[in-house]
Amino acid sequence: MSGSREVAAPATVFAGVAMNWANRHKQWLAASLVLLALPHVPGLNSDFGRSLLSQMGIAAVFALSFNVLLGQTGLLSFGHAVYFGLGGYAAIHFMRVINHGLPLPIPLVPLAGAAAGLLFGILFGSVTTRRAGTIFALITLGIGELVYAATFMLPGYFGGEEGITASRTRGPALFGLDFGSQLQVYYVIAVWALIAAMLMRAFIRTPVGRMCNAVRDNPERAAFVGYNTQRVRLFAFSVAGLFAGLAGGLHAINYEIVAADSVSALRSGTVLLMTYIGGVGHFVGPVIGALILTWLQVSLSGYTSAWLLYLGLFFLVTILFAPSGLAGLIMMHGSIVHTKAFWRVLRAYAIALVPAVFMGIGAVILIEMSYRVSTQPELGTRMRIFWITVDAASPWPWITAIALLAGGFFVFRKTWPIVAVAWNRATDEAGAVNMTAQRR
Amino acid sequence: MNVKPEASASERTPPALELRDIRKSFGATPVIRGVSLDVHEGERHAIIGPNGGGKSTLFNLISGRFAPTSGSIVLCGEKIAALAPHEINRRGLARSFQITNIFPRLSVYENIRCSVLWSLGYKYCFWRGVDKLRDARERTDRILEQIRLTTRRDAPAGVLTYAEQRALEIGITIAGDARVILLDEPTAGMSRAEADNAVALIRVVSQGRTLLMVEHDMGVVFNLADRISVLVYGEIIATDIPSRIRRNEAVQSAYLGSAADA
Ligand SMILES: Nc1ncnc2c1ncn2[C@@H]1O[C@H](COP(=O)(O)OP(=O)(O)O)[C@@H](O)[C@H]1O
Ligand SMILES: [Mg+2]
Numbered sequence: 001m002s003g004s005r006e007v008a009a010p011a012t013v014f015a016g017v018a019m020n021w022a023n024r025h026k027q028w029l030a031a032s033l034v035l036l037a038l039p040h041v042p043g044l045n046s047d048f049g050r051s052l053l054s055q056m057g058i059a060a061v062f063a064l065s066f067n068v069l070l071g072q073t074g075l076l077s078f079g080h081a082v083y084f085g086l087g088g089y090a091a092i093h094f095m096r097v098i099n100h101g102l103p104l105p106i107p108l109v110p111l112a113g114a115a116a117g118l119l120f121g122i123l124f125g126s127v128t129t130r131r132a133g134t135i136f137a138l139i140t141l142g143i144g145e146l147v148y149a150a151t152f153m154l155p156g157y158f159g160g161e162e163g164i165t166a167s168r169t170r171g172p173a174l175f176g177l178d179f180g181s182q183l184q185v186y187y188v189i190a191v192w193a194l195i196a197a198m199l200m201r202a203f204i205r206t207p208v209g210r211m212c213n214a215v216r217d218n219p220e221r222a223a224f225v226g227y228n229t230q231r232v233r234l235f236a237f238s239v240a241g242l243f244a245g246l247a248g249g250l251h252a253i254n255y256e257i258v259a260a261d262s263v264s265a266l267r268s269g270t271v272l273l274m275t276y277i278g279g280v281g282h283f284v285g286p287v288i289g290a291l292i293l294t295w296l297q298v299s300l301s302g303y304t305s306a307w308l309l310y311l312g313l314f315f316l317v318t319i320l321f322a323p324s325g326l327a328g329l330i331m332m333h334g335s336i337v338h339t340k341a342f343w344r345v346l347r348a349y350a351i352a353l354v355p356a357v358f359m360g361i362g363a364v365i366l367i368e369m370s371y372r373v374s375t376q377p378e379l380g381t382r383m384r385i386f387w388i389t390v391d392a393a394s395p396w397p398w399i400t401a402i403a404l405l406a407g408g409f410f411v412f413r414k415t416w417p418i419v420a421v422a423w424n425r426a427t428d429e430a431g432a433v434n435m436t437a438q439r440r
Numbered sequence: 441m442n443v444k445p446e447a448s449a450s451e452r453t454p455p456a457l458e459l460r461d462i463r464k465s466f467g468a469t470p471v472i473r474g475v476s477l478d479v480h481e482g483e484r485h486a487i488i489g490p491n492g493g494g495k496s497t498l499f500n501l502i503s504g505r506f507a508p509t510s511g512s513i514v515l516c517g518e519k520i521a522a523l524a525p526h527e528i529n530r531r532g533l534a535r536s537f538q539i540t541n542i543f544p545r546l547s548v549y550e551n552i553r554c555s556v557l558w559s560l561g562y563k564y565c566f567w568r569g570v571d572k573l574r575d576a577r578e579r580t581d582r583i584l585e586q587i588r589l590t591t592r593r594d595a596p597a598g599v600l601t602y603a604e605q606r607a608l609e610i611g612i613t614i615a616g617d618a619r620v621i622l623l624d625e626p627t628a629g630m631s632r633a634e635a636d637n638a639v640a641l642i643r644v645v646s647q648g649r650t651l652l653m654v655e656h657d658m659g660v661v662f663n664l665a666d667r668i669s670v671l672v673y674g675e676i677i678a679t680d681i682p683s684r685i686r687r688n689e690a691v692q693s694a695y696l697g698s699a700a701d702a
Contacts, residue, residue: 207562207570214554217543223525224503224535225616226558235564 028198035190039183050182051254056294057189058250061196063274063286065243070272071280072204073236074216075129076137079144080244080271082124083117085263086147087245089158090116091252095166105174107188110249117245118238125237129230132219144265151260163259166252179253189250196243201283203239212236273311277318279325288326306371313363341426348415348422355411362404365390365397454517456481456620456650457502457533462511464494464501471497472508473674479620484651486665488658490694494674495654496538499624502652503535504528515620530558534618538625538654540605542612544598548589551597551608553580555615579615586641587611603634610638614645621646623653627660639664662686670694 022029039050062084069075094112098104128139151158158164168179177184203209211232214222219229252258261267270293278289296314300307322329336342368385369392381393390397455478464472471494479485487495500506502513504525513521520528543551553570556579562568570576584590587607592600597608610626626642627635639660642651655661661668662682669679672694678685685691 202569203566205569205571207557207565207568207573209566210550210554210570211557211564213546213550214543217545218541220505220525221537221541221543221612222554224529224541225555225612226526226529228524228526231564235566239566 028194031197032194035194038190039186047182050186052295052298054182054186054189054250054254055298056291057186057193058247058254059271059274059290059294060287061193061250062244062247062271063278063290064197064200064283065240065247066271066275067280067283067286068200068203068212068236068240068243070275071282071285072209072216073212073233075132075233075236076272077128077140077240077268078137078265078272079140079142079147079268080240081263081265081267082140082144082147083121083241083244084248084251084267084271085151085258085260086120087113087117087248088252088258088262089164089248090245091249092164092166092256092258093157095168095171095252095256096164098172099167099170103172106168106171106179106253107174107191109168109253110192110246113249113252114242114246117248118242120245121238121241122234125234125241129233129237132229132233141265144263144268147263148260148265151263158260159258161260163257163262165257168253168256185254188253192246192250196246197287200239200243204283208232208235273315277315277325279327279329281324282327282331285325285327288330292326304368304371305376306367309367309371336423336426336430339426339429341422341429344422345419345426348419352412352415352419355408355415357408358404359408359412361386362401362406362408365401366405369397369401453481455479455514456483456516457652458512458514459502460512460514462498462501462513463509464497464506465509471674472501475511475671475674475676477669477676477679479650479652481650482648484646484664484666485653486661486668487652487654487671488656488661488668489671493671495671496624498671499535499622499652499654502528503533503622529616529618532619533622534613534616534620535622536609536613536624536626538628540602540609542597542605542608545596547594548597548600548608549580549584549593552583552611552615553577555612556580556583556617559616559618579617583611583615586614586645588637603630606630606634607638607641610641610645618649620650620652623651623655625654625656627655627657635660 038044038053041049043049044053062080065083066077066080069077069080091109091113095106095109098106098109124143128136128143131139152160168185171179179185179188204212211222211227212235214225215227215229215232222229222232248258248262251262274289274293275286276289277293278287279285293311296311297307300310304310318325324331333345336345365385368383369390372379372383373381373392382389382391384390392398457477457479459475459477462472462475463470475498487498489495497506501508501521504520504523504527507522511521512519515528515531515533518531520531520533523531543554546554553576556576557563557570560573560575560579562570562573562576581590584593587610589600589604589607589611592604597605600608606626606629610623613621613623623642627638630638635657642653643664653665655664665682667679667681668685669676670685670688670691671677677694678688678691680688
């Protein structure tokens with residue numbers, strides 16, 4: 001036997017294994033490359049852009065953890081911020097200890113958050129997961145209020161109104177990184193977000209992860225095939241707590257402060273909106289929801305003080321017209337994108353978009369004027385909306401806005417049959433393609 | 441009552457299932473009024489009786505869905521009355537439901553696989569990929585073939601036809617390899633051909649196990665059962681081998697006659 005062969009064989013085996021691994025994890029490799037490149041994309045390569053990306057990453061992990069409960073196990077929690085916040089507090093205290101000389105690198109801080117999230121997930125979960133449905137939802141609400149109150153009752157740990165601060169730059173140097181720049185912080189968040197997403201994806205595919213689905217669908221039958229449904233729910237709750245805590249830890253690194261708002265009902269509500277808007281039925285749904293809602297929060301609040309109202313409206317429209325969320329909408333189109341009739345669908349959308357835009361403009365003018373008149377009268381009645389200046393004291397802007405809204409809605413309704421016809425064509429065609437594929 | 445034609449067999453091994461004076465009331469209404477029954481190891485035992493007689497309720501008591509008001513239930517020598525359903529299942533008893541009770545959003549394949557996981561010892565395992573469990577995959581595939589749903593394996597269970605869902609119902613029940621199997625009207629609502637398939641399947645999967653089944657189709661019952669119990673109005677009025685049940689006058693007047701009229 002020649003020596004070169006002996007060397008070549010393990011090398012080819014290794015290359016084969018590596019190729020195989022890369023092939024099976026294509027989507028994760030792609031995601032890593034995107035995450036790597038994003039902070040250098042024009043428009044996002046500023047401190048503002050990188051801060052936005054960091055917030056998106058945190059929100060994505062938080063929303064994914066929420067969907068372990070909602071989408072995977074069918075548990076609607078109104079208090080998921082508890083685990084985010086308690087994870088955040090644990091992480092910020094851990095960071096303070098590092099500031100005072102504990103020789104551990106700052107990027108490990110989120111692990112303290114994850115540990116706290118897991119711990120409190122097990123602790124509170126053993127109470128809440130005894131029940132499902134409405135009772136479960138109400139208990140989570142109660143615990144949320146309890147923990148929020150505790151942040152003011154125990155100022156030593158929670159820091160009261162001001163919260164707890166720490167510095168991410170005062171730690172042992174790691175490969176020359178000091179985490180002073182937003183770019184470095186972004187990469188810490190991106191790496192953890194990727195790891196968290198992979199682990200949560202893997203959890204779905206474990207025996208207990210599958211049983212979460214079974215318990216969601218039919219808890220009674222799950223019991224009759226040997227599973228204690230409370231225990232299964234507790235697993236889901238603990239895992240959700242762990243990753244919410246991790247997200248809270250990332251939050252602590254990103255802001256260097258954790259305060260009562262991190263456990264608040266508002267944050268619990270926001271993660272619910274994100275997850276729902278993105279779509280609970282698909283793994284990437286919560287990520288989509290987190291990205292869009294974070295972007296809306298950050299950008300809309302710069303344009304209008306009525307931004308919460310727009311978020312609420314956006315949520316309503318999504319729930320009403322796309323109950324399976326944006327991911328559901330995307331998947332729906334995935335099945336017809338290859339059909340010849342797909343361009344007809346797009347054309348129908350373009351037609352429907354025209355009255356929808358008029359409708360939207362009317363609605364925005366109404367909202368902005370009402371908001372100004374009712375909540376900010378000190379700013380006067382003259383205001384700029386889009387590119388026009390209007391005076392809310394005159395009846396004409398109101399009449400115009402109502403006409404736009406009503407007229408737009410009327411025409412919009414008329415365009416629906418066009419969309420429906422195009423859709424039916426496309427789905428018929430997709431169905432026919434599927435049939436022939438099956439026959440073959 | 442309580443005739444034991446196979447007394448010699450029952451002396452050797454304890455009964456697989458032993459009911460002693462089971463009673464159950466819903467509020468003030470007694471539904472099960474003192475049922476005692478021994479189901480022997482390896483026996484196929486059918487329960488017949490008029491609608492509303494308490495057959496499903498009896499199954500609910502044995503399987504832990506409800507706790508009996510009084511009485512004892514012993515499964516292979518172990519008291520199980522008032523245990524939770526999952527604890528009874530883990531001790532080797534599986535049941536099907538008269539009203540289909542499946543995981544509607546999971547695929548047919550997942551429905552069966554969820555039912556094999558505990559019995560293969562995977563429990564609350566969260567460190568292994570479920571798709572990599574070879575024994576679970578093999579057992580699931582085998583069950584799918586047995587219930588003839590292999591071609592539907594990826595369909596969500598909720599979209600199956602009624603007969604397919606009934607087959608899946610049986611599949612979920614037998615997937616966990618339980619020693620004692622309770623089937624509540626497994627062929628109800630099936631066509632003749634579908635019912636024949638189901639009976640053939642039940643015959644195969646109950647081999648070497650103990651089977652207790654509620655069935656309305658007398659052809660199926662007399663063909664499949666080793667012994668038959670007649671439950672009328674919450675009481676067992678006769679337990680015997682099929683040929684003697686057919687000749688039993690009390691049974692004929694209480695049940696078979698009226699069933700023949702219907
Ligand atoms: N959960 C329950 N609550 C109250 N009554 C019940 C309940 N389950 C069954 N019953 C009553 O018990 C009686 C027996 O029902 P069941 O066991 O379903 O009979 P079978 O299966 O023999 O047709 C019926 O009168 C039914 O109304
Ligand atoms: Mg019944």
